[in-house]
């Protein structure tokens with residue numbers, strides 16, 4: 001049986017076994033454990049530099065998959081000489097690659113929230129494959145709509161018209177972000193909806209956007225985009241999409257038409273009310289939204305302007321025009337047919353800001 005000193009090991013592998021008095025040898029490719037992986041370090045780092053050159057990032061994480069034959073070689077040697085509890089070839093190699101690449105690139109290692117994750121696979125014959133993934137960029141912001149969209153939604157129902165508006169805004173935002181982030185997938189999540197003809201003013205409507213496989217992960221957090229009557233203000237980069245969105249209250253201005261002439265006394269009910277609770281019923285659940293304040297102004301005897309402060313989730317047109325799932329709705333409160341000509345969002349406020 002061979003003695004320790006008869007095994008051909010390179011100095012790197014030898015050090016890892018912590019064997020005392022083992023003669024150092026000039027061995028590289030002949031190493032019985034690593035077959036000269038140590039010499040591949042520069043090559044691997046160059047490959048990483050090539051693979052990451054198009055990314056704009058601050059922090060990275062590197063993972064390594066090593067062919068099992070390298071572990072087998074080391075295990076065999078260690079069990080033959082009863083060497084236990086020492087660092088293995090993969091841990092040692094990975095640490096060296098991370099250190100070396102960190103020095104070359106001048107970027108930081110981040111184990112929890114890296115901007116990019118680099119995966120290295122080293123095969124039996126030292127063939128090396130490098131792949132890079134960037135972490136999803138999640139941004140939060142607000143959008144303002146300062147121009148009404150001219151989209152024909154005459155024949156679509158209320159829900160469709162809200163959807164048409166959202167898709168239109170998404171298209172405008174995507175076009176701007178795709179070129180800016182060199183990404184292949186963008187998901188837009190606004191908090192609440194309005195119609196194509198509705199303006200969104202004040203601070204704007206909050207939204208989140210997640211950008212997958214972005215080449216740009218590190219950038220200034222706040223920027224704004226203006227395009228086609230929309231202003232998107234991005235104000236924060238988040239680690240992930242929040243599980244639930246905070247509560248918001250909206251201030252809405254709406255023009256409502258009536259079939260007959262009205263007098264101020266017909267609107268007594270509006271003036272008398274305090275906070276109203278509006279109940280929604282759908283197939284699956286029951287839900288409640290608050291109306292904190294309503295005021296009105298006569299435009300003509302048949303047309304009134306209402307200003308409503310209510311929970312963000314209250315569907316304005318359905319509330320005004322009387323939907324059997326919403327009660328009380330404006331039609332029930334005033335006891336007459338109401339038609340919502342259009343509504344604009346004057347502002348959307350944080351629920352907490354309103355209380356304080």
Ligand SMILES: [Zn+2]
Nearest residue numbers: 010013031034
């Ligand atoms: Zn070796």
